[in-house]
Amino acid sequence: MIAARSESIGTRLSDMLWRRPAVLLVLLLLPPVLWLGIIYLGSLFALLLQSFFSIDHFTGLINYRFTLSTYAELFTPANFDIILRTVTMAACCTLASAVIAFPIAYYAARYARGKWRAVFYLGIMMPLWSSYLVKIYAWKLILAKEGILTWALEGLRLNWLLEAYLSLPVVGGNSLSVSTTGTFIVFVYVWMPFMILPIQAALERVPGSMLEASGDLGARPAQTFRHVLFPLALPGIVAGSIFTFSLTLGDYIIPQIIGTSRLFIGQAVYQHQGIAGNIPLAAAFAVVPIVIMGLYLWGAKRMGAFDAL
Amino acid sequence: MHSDRAPLTLKLAAAGGLLFLHLPILLIFVYAFTTEEKSFAWPPPGLTLKWFAVTWHRPDVWEALALSVRVAAISTVLALILGTLCAAAVSRTRFFGRETISLLVILPIALPGVVTGIALRSAFSLADVPFSTWTIVLGHATFCVVIVYNNAVARFRRTSGSLIEASMDLGANMFQTLRHVIMPNMATALVVGGMLAFALSFDEVIVTTFTAGQQQTLPIWMLEELVRPRERPVTNVVAMVVALVTMLPILGAYYLTRGTDQVAGQGK
Numbered sequence: 001m002i003a004a005r006s007e008s009i010g011t012r013l014s015d016m017l018w019r020r021p022a023v024l025l026v027l028l029l030l031p032p033v034l035w036l037g038i039i040y041l042g043s044l045f046a047l048l049l050q051s052f053f054s055i056d057h058f059t060g061l062i063n064y065r066f067t068l069s070t071y072a073e074l075f076t077p078a079n080f081d082i083i084l085r086t087v088t089m090a091a092c093c094t095l096a097s098a099v100i101a102f103p104i105a106y107y108a109a110r111y112a113r114g115k116w117r118a119v120f121y122l123g124i125m126m127p128l129w130s131s132y133l134v135k136i137y138a139w140k141l142i143l144a145k146e147g148i149l150t151w152a153l154e155g156l157r158l159n160w161l162l163e164a165y166l167s168l169p170v171v172g173g174n175s176l177s178v179s180t181t182g183t184f185i186v187f188v189y190v191w192m193p194f195m196i197l198p199i200q201a202a203l204e205r206v207p208g209s210m211l212e213a214s215g216d217l218g219a220r221p222a223q224t225f226r227h228v229l230f231p232l233a234l235p236g237i238v239a240g241s242i243f244t245f246s247l248t249l250g251d252y253i254i255p256q257i258i259g260t261s262r263l264f265i266g267q268a269v270y271q272h273q274g275i276a277g278n279i280p281l282a283a284a285f286a287v288v289p290i291v292i293m294g295l296y297l298w299g300a301k302r303m304g305a306f307d308a309l
Numbered sequence: 310m311h312s313d314r315a316p317l318t319l320k321l322a323a324a325g326g327l328l329f330l331h332l333p334i335l336l337i338f339v340y341a342f343t344t345e346e347k348s349f350a351w352p353p354p355g356l357t358l359k360w361f362a363v364t365w366h367r368p369d370v371w372e373a374l375a376l377s378v379r380v381a382a383i384s385t386v387l388a389l390i391l392g393t394l395c396a397a398a399v400s401r402t403r404f405f406g407r408e409t410i411s412l413l414v415i416l417p418i419a420l421p422g423v424v425t426g427i428a429l430r431s432a433f434s435l436a437d438v439p440f441s442t443w444t445i446v447l448g449h450a451t452f453c454v455v456i457v458y459n460n461a462v463a464r465f466r467r468t469s470g471s472l473i474e475a476s477m478d479l480g481a482n483m484f485q486t487l488r489h490v491i492m493p494n495m496a497t498a499l500v501v502g503g504m505l506a507f508a509l510s511f512d513e514v515i516v517t518t519f520t521a522g523q524q525q526t527l528p529i530w531m532l533e534e535l536v537r538p539r540e541r542p543v544t545n546v547v548a549m550v551v552a553l554v555t556m557l558p559i560l561g562a563y564y565l566t567r568g569t570d571q572v573a574g575q576g577k
Contacts, residue, residue: 010483013482021402025398025402025404029398029410031390033395033410035391035450036391036414036416036417036451036454039429039432039447039451042432043425043428043432044424046428046431046436047424047432050435100326101326103319103323104326107319111315111319121563122559122563123330123331124330125559126556127331128559129555129556131512131552133528133531133532133548133551134334134551137544137548138333139333140349146348146351147350147351148336148352151351151352192330242419249421250421251422251423256536257535266421266423266515273431279430279431282431289420289423290424293419293421
């Protein structure tokens, strides 16, 4: 009796929802929208708000009055250097990632069949999903002075080459693990897998007959690549670059563990909020990647990159 | 012409790229057995199993692991609920602001982690929220939603609407349809989404440094060891175990979705 009654309540409720889909929609959307709206957008708003406050340099307390002076601090030479360095690094990493990712994506999209498809799928996914810190740690082992790279170069009698490279300004340093080159290698290693899948998705839509037609019409492989394959892959490359660029822009752990003492945006954010307690300046620094990514996404959208995601 | 044979240079470049991705991780497995304590010397002077026993008896490692598992489990459950609801709404109907909702879901992983981290941190500081396990969960659940959402949306799209209408025409109400028709269809997609969300949360460090206060999740423990090394062999062992554990979800996801056109784990 009770079961029949509760079932009829269920049926009645279900009938009501079926007749009013708007109520069902609101019920479905309410929890996620409330969560993301309050916790996430609310926090972003708090961040934005903090960036318009300033810190009193004598007392170290936050001055809760609207001001643009914190943003002005971003343009002091030292801080602007940090922004410039980070953007340059993000651009270099994106470029290098595209170069390394393209052959993998192209092979996976066009030639990998049957068993090899699975090999490529797992070969791309496992590094993508394996632990971020473990990947960084692995490179600390490789790049250390007593590590495997030095050992291999000594075995090949090529260590003079490494010495010569490390003595260069800007990219060099005491050892690779405390040089900008080291930071660059690890950034590329950690974020490159994010580039492969969008390029692969874009290339899978290129019919093989189109490439053959290009060859039949007399184009050399390099010309086919330049005029047919690359333009068609470009939206995928741009889509992938959104990830590599954004992730490099905001990372503060890689340059902290492998690299010089020169700061990146993420490190500046972390240090200003932590040791210095200067949350307004940290917030203003955090707004920089948001603005850059906003511009980047706007440009990418105009190139049709989102269809490749 | 010979379109099914790849040129040699392409083969070499693709193989080289994949080796570049995999060799460094394999190195971790060798270092876990090295007898060397003070440096990262290669080749390892000797091999031993001693460090596994040492690590086993370290309470700080166990505590960090327990916290990580707890946070990841709660975040996964929250993400499963929120992500599935959102996916159901977005894929079943078209409504004003639908695009905005998808953007809102993707935003936490589209923006750099440091932005999400400092945003939560400044919100906590403005609202005077003390750090706890729950502040970590708040951050993790927020960026895990998108993983579940992506998997669920893809599956909802492939579940034909007429199946649901047929069930209701045959007299099942909405809840019976949910229980007997929709859920069995969604099950693997949700398991995959849940596993990947768990993996993402288990490994997250950037947002966590801003929301954890004094507590240590396993990634924070590892970060401490990387910045200020205390006992390298223990770090080696933990790194190997973490590398193994984070591989399991993607293998599981592959196993559950093979044979479908769905590519699991695409949006990390």
